[in-house]
Amino acid sequence: MTATVSRRTLVAGAAVAGAATALAGSPAQASPFGGRVPDVPLYDLEVWQAAQLIRTRKLSPVRLAEATLARIAAVDPKVEAFVNLYPAAEILAAAREAERDVRRGHYRGPLHGITVGLKDIYFTKGKVTEGNSRLYTGFVPDFDATAVARLKAAGAVILGKVGTSELATSTVSAANNPWDLARTPGGSSSGSAAGVGASEFMIGMGTCTGGSIRGPAANCGLTGFKPTYGTISLHGIFPLAWSMDHPGPLVHSARDAALLVDAIGGEDPLDPLTRKVKRYRLADEVARNEGRKPLRGIVVGVPVPDDFLSGVPNDEEVAAFEEAVGVIRALGATIRPVRSQVRLPGLTSVSSFYDPIRSGEVAAFQHRNLFTQPQNMSQDYRNKVVAGLMLPGTAYLQAQRVRRLWRDGFLSMFDDIDVVIHAADNIAGLKAGGNPPLPRPSSGSKTNIWNLSGAPAVAIPTGFSRAERMPLSMQVAAKPGDDGVALRVADAFQSVTAHHKKRPPL
C-alpha cells in the first residue's frame, strides 16, 4: 500500500466516529497545538496532527496502526529500519486498547495511539533487545526502560525495535537512507531515522553520545532533538558513555519533539542522573509562538565567518543556512554575531578530552565481557574497549577536569544570546563511498560539543542539495535548561518553511 490511503478515506471509515467532542481528552492532557491537518496519508502525519485527530475521535488508533503496518510492508524491505517488527496481531491489540480508552474517555495525552519505533538498545520487557551486538544475542530484559514504560503509559503504540550501530558505536546497522537507498542514514540511531524518514512510524526513539540523534536526523530530513542532559531517563538503555548519553526523539517537527519530552521526560528515581523536574511542559512553551513575529525578544547568535561553528565544508549547507538566518530574522529574532569558545588552546580538538572520557566509560561497562567473550565483540568495538582499559584512572579524571574548564568557557556564549544556530557539516554519504570531494575540510564535529556541554540542541531540515538531492540541516542550541527556547526557534522556522514536510518518493 502506498500513498493511496488518505486521511479522508480512513476518517470516513473510522469506527470511532461520532460523539467526538463529548469524550475528548481533558484540556490538561491535550496537546496545545491546533490548526489545519493536511490531507496526506495517515502515516505521513506529524504527531501533533494525529494527536489532534485521535483526541477528537476523528482518527482511530486502529486505522492508523493498520495504515502504518501496510506502509511498513511496502517500504521496509527497501529501507530495512526494523530489526524486530512486532507481530501485527500484537500491534493491533495495542491499538485497539488505545481506541477503547479514547472511547471510554480515558485519553492519555498527545502520544495516545501514536506509532513508535525503538532503537534496539532500549530494554523492552519480554522482547529481545540485542543492540546489534553478539554479546546480547537473544537477550530478553525482564523490565522496560523507564522511557519505554512511560511511552506505554502515554498510550503510544510500539511497533518494534529498529537498527542501531553495535551498542550505539561500532558495526553499522543495515538500514538505508529513505531519500537514497544507496546512502547511509547515519549512525548510531540509524533505524530510528530511516523509519521516521520512510513514514514507518511517527516517533523514532534514539540516543546520542556524540551526535547519534542529530546526525541521522540531518541525513534523513528530520527533526532530531537532544534535550538537556538528564531530561529523559537512561534507566534500561544500554550505555555507551553515561556522562554523555542522551535519549531523545527523531520526529518530523519541533512540536513533536516537545510533546515527546513532555510525555516521557522527568525525574526517575531509577536514574540518579535525571534532573529533579517532575514533568516538563515544553509544548506549552513552544505554543507561545504567535503572530508574524513570534521570535521577537529572542536573541539568536550566528557564528562569525572564521568561527569553529562556521567551519562547514559543504557549500550547499552554508547557502541553506544563510537563507535560514534570513527567515529567522524575519520572524522577529534579533540576530547577533557570536564567537564560540570551542577550541581550547593546547588541545587539538574537543576530542582530546571527549575520546578518553568515552573510552574510559565504555571500558568500565564492558571490560568484563572483553575477558569472558571477546569473540562476541566486533574487532572495532573490542579495540574501543581496550583503548579505555589502557587509560589509567587519572587520565579519565584529567579529561573530566578539562571538560569542566572547557564547558564553562563554551557556555559563556549564552551570556549574550538565547540560542545559537549553525549549519550541519555534510549530507548523507554513499554506503559504498565515492562522495564528491568537498571544497574544504570541516573544522570538526559540531554535534559532540553539545553532548559534552549537556546543552539542548535540535537538528532541523533547511533545504535540499541541488547537486545530490539530499536533505540539508542546521542545529539550534541553547543553554542547558533552555530546551523550550531552542524548540521555539525551530518551531517558528518550521511554521513558515516546508522542508520538514517533504517525504521521500519511496
Place this chain on the structure above:
Amino acid sequence: MPPPYTDETALELARQLAPLLGLSDIHLPTAIAADVLNGAAECDALLAGIPQERTPAPLTQLVPEWLP
C-alpha cells in the same frame, strides 16, 4: 611532552600492557586509536600549565548547578 603516539606505537603499548591488564592474544586489539592516548596526554599537559591551586575539579555534576 613526549612525541605523539602513532597507530603503531599505540598498538605496541597495548602489547606491552597486555600482561598487566590480563589481556591474552585473543583480546589484543588490531588497532588502537592513538588519538585517545594523545588526547589524554594533551589534557595532562594543559592542566600542567595551570597553577595547581587553580586547576579545576572534574566535571562530576552533569546537570549544571544552576538547574533543578
